[in-house]
Amino acid sequence: MKKKCALALILGLLTVLTACQAGNSTGNDGIDVISREQGSGTRTAFEELLEINNDKTQLMTSNVGIKDGNGLVATYIARNNSAIGYVSFATLETNKASVHGLSIDGVEASPENVINGTYGISRPFVAIYQEENLSEVDRAFIEFLGSVQGLSALEGAETIVDYTDAPQFDVSKYENLRGNMVLGGSTSTERAVKEAAGVFKAMFPQVTYSYSATGSGSGIQNAQNGTYTIGFSSRSMTDSELENGLKETTICKDGIVFIVNNDNPIKNISSQQIRDIYLGVIKSWDEL
C-alpha cells in the first residue's frame, strides 16, 4: 500500500512537474504578433493610423494573437520575448520594468512628441452622452473634465492634456451637489476617468459614481440606450454612431506605443516594418 502510494504520487508529481517547466525559450526566431480585439478603441486607432485592414489588400494576418486588455498585452509581452504588441502610454509607464517602447522612424513615443505632432500614433479619449440623459451632476462633471483641475487629474493618469483656454473650476457654482453617475466604457480610459471622478467626488462628497469597463463600443452603445449616463471611448464615434444624436467631447489624448520585451534588443523600427509585421510579410526577428 505505502509503496504504491509513494510510487503513484511520485509519478503524478513528475508528470505535473515536467509540464511545469516554465521555459522562456524563443521557440524559433518567429515574431509573435499581438493585437487587441475588434471592439477595442485602441485597435481601431492602430488600424486607421497604420492603414491596416483598410481594404482587402491590406489585411492583418490571421495568425495574430488577440488579447483583450492593455494590461494583458503588456503582461504577455513581459513573459514572451518574441512578442510585439501595442498599448497605451499609461500601460507602458506601468510596465517599464519588463517591456520597452519602440520609437518609430526615429521618433520616440513620448507625450511631448504627440503634442508637437512628430509622433502620429495617438487617439482621443472621448466622453459620449445624450444631452437629455444628463443630470446636474453629470453636467458638472463634464465641465470639471474641461477645467484646469480636471485636466490635472487626467494628466495624473498618464494621459496627454491640453491646458490652453482651460478655465478654473468654480466649486461654488454647484452647491450641495448630489447624485449618482453611472459611467462606463473603454478599458483604456478607465484609469483616467476614475482619477478625475475621485477628485470630483472629493469636492462633492454627496456624489457617487461607478465605472464599468466594458469596452469602447459598449460605452458608446450604453450611452445611447441610457445604461450609462456618460460613456467613454478611446476612439471617436463613427459616422453611423454620430447619427444617433449622441454628443461627443474630447477630454484628453493618449498615445499608442509598440512594445517588446526588455530582452529584445530592438529599439527603433520603421513604420513600414511595423506594417509588414502585422500584414504577415515579415515573419521573423532576423528579417529586421
Added chain:
Amino acid sequence: MTVNRKRVWMEKIFHAIFFMAASFAVVSVGAIIVLIFSRGLRPFFPGNIYGTYNFFDFVTGLNWRPAFGEFGVGYMIINSLLATLGAILLGVPISLLTAVFIAEVAPKPLAKLMQPAIELLAAIPSVLYGVFGFAIIAPAVKSISPHPTGDSLLAVILVLTIMVLPTIVSVVVTSIRAVPQNYKEGSLALGASKIQTIFKVILPAAKSGILTGVVLGVGRAIGETMAVILVAGNPEGGIPTTIFDRVRLLTTNIVLEQGYAAELQAQMLFSTAVVLFFFIMIINIILSKIQKKAGDM
C-alpha cells in the same frame, strides 16, 4: 370531515407549487431561446435593417473580419469541438480512475482527505485556472512548441481538463458510493478480485451517475470562456493543423467582441450564441442517446 377537506386543498396547492417550480425550467429555456434567437437569427433573413448575411457562409466561414463584413464562425466551431474532445479524452479517464480511487481503493483516512480537496478544486474560479494556465501552462507549452507562443489548442485542452476533473470526480464518487453494498459483496463472494468487482460490477451499476458526471463535465468544457481566453490566442481565422496552433472558440468570440456590440456585428454575436446553442444541443442529444442505451443495458 373539515380536516380532510383542508388536507385535500393543501395537497392540491402544494402539488400546484411543485408543478410550477418544475415548469420554471421550461419557461426559462423558452425565454432564453426567444431573446437570443430573435436577435441572432435576424441577419439571416431578408429585411434585416443592418443587411442580410448568408447563413451557410456564416457557419462555414473560416475568417472573422467584421471590418469587411466577413463573419465566419466555421473555424470556431471546429476549434470548440477539438478543444472539448481533447478535454474529454484526457479528463474522463483520469477523473474516473481518481473517483474509483477515492471511493474504493484509497485507505479510509486518505479518502476522507481527498474528497473535500477535490470539492475545493471545483470551487476555484475559472479565472484563477486561467491565470494558472497563463502563468504556468502556456510557458510550458511554449517550450515544446514550434511556434513562438504558448497560446495553443494544447494549452486550452490542458486547462479545460484540469477544470473538468473535480466536477466529474465528485459526481462519480457519489454514484459509486450509491451502488448497493450487496452488489460488491456478492461479486467478491463469487471469487472476483477487487479490481474485477470495480470494473465489472460497480462501475456498470453506477453508469447513469457516471454519464451524468461526464455530461456535466462536457457542459463545463464547452462553455468555458474566462479560463481559456487567456491561453487560446484567439486568432481571427484558420483551423489548427497542430495542437500548437492558436485557436478561437465560439465562447471566447462572444466575450471578445462584446466591446463592439453595435449593428450587424452585435447581431452576429447573438448568432454566434445561437450556433453555440445548436452545437451544444446536438452534443446533448448524442450524449442522451448514449445514456439511454446505457440505461437499457
Added chain:
Amino acid sequence: MINRRIKDNLATFLIWLSAGIATSILVAVVTFIFSNGWSLISVDFLRNNYEPTVRFVNIETSDRFQRPDGLDNRLIFSENLGVALEQTEAGYVVTYLDNNSPLRTAIDLEESLFPVKEGHFIEEVNGVTINHQTPETEVLEVLNAEATALIKIRELGGGVFPMMVSTLLLVFVTLIVSAPLGILAAIYMVEYAKPGRFVKLVRFATEILSGIPSVVYGLFGMLMFVQLLKLGMSILSGALTMSILLLPIMMRTTEEALKTVPMSYREASYGLGANKIQTIYKVVLPSAMPGIMVGIILSTGRIVGESAALIFTVGTFASLPVNLATGNLSILETGATLTLRAFIEVKEFGNIEMASAIGIVILVIVFSLNMISRLIVKKLSH
C-alpha cells in the same frame, strides 16, 4: 490466472497514478495562488476599499510639535501639524503622526471625521500641489505656513472589502431564489410526476439549461434583467441570472438525493398514516438533506467563481453596493464580486499578484463554507 493478476495490477497502478496526477494538480494550482498572492494579504487588505479615496479635509492648529528623536533623517517633519512625511516616487506619504496632531481629527467637506493615517498621501495644501517632484523645502513651507489648511488626502485602496460584501450578498440572494426553486422542482419530478410528455419536456429543458455556457447566460441576463426589466447592472440582475444558471444543478443533485431515499421509508410513513406532504417534509427531505447540501455547496462554489455571466449583469466596478438615499446595502446597486475583480486585475492590469490575493480570499471563503456544510450534514445524519 497470471493474466488476471497482471491486469489487476495494471489497473491498480493506473488508478493510483490518476489519483496522483489529480492531487498534484490541486497542489500545484493552490500553491501557485498562495505563493503569488500571499504578499498582499494583510488586515488592511481585507478592510480597505478598493478604489483609492480622495478627500479634502480641513484642519486647524495652534500647537507646536517637536520632532521626535530617532526619527529617520530622510523624513521631513512639520512642527505645525506634527506629521512626518517621506518623499517617495508616488508622492509624499505620511509615515508618522504625533498623538495630538490635528490631522488625526481632520474634518472633511461633509463635516464628518476623516482621520489622516500613516500611509496616506498628501497631495495638495491650500491650493498648492504636492507631488513626488516637489522639493522638500517647499513642502515644509506650505505645511508650516498657516494655522488653518485645506488639505487633499489620498488613501490608497487596494482592499477587497467591497468585493467581499458584494460576493456574499450575491450568494445569499441567488441561493434564496434558486434553492427553493430547484428543490421544489426536484420534488415534483421525483415524487409526483408520472412518466409522460411533461416529464420529458422538463428533462429536456434542464438538459438544455445545463448545457448553455455562462457567456450566453450573461448575454441573456443583460438583455432580460439589465435592459428589459430595467434592473440595471446590479446584484439583483446577477442573482437572477445565476439562479437560472444554477437551476439544473440544484434540480439534478436534489433529485439524485431524493432518489437515494429508499422507497421503504416512504411506504413506512404512509403505513403510519401520514399523507404525501407530511412524508416528503418529515421523512424524505431530511433523509435527502446531505445530498441537497452537496448541491448547495456546488452551487455556492459556482456563484463565487462565476465571471462570464456576471460581467454584463453585475458590472465590474469595485464598490459596496450601497443605495445612495438610504445608505444601506442594496441589491439594486452595482458592486463587482471578488472573481470579477480578479479577472479585471489580470485583463487590464496584468496584476497576477492581486488576482492571486483575491484568489486566496475566495478559497478561504469557499473552504469555510465547505467545512460548515459538512458539519451540518454530520449533525443532520445523526
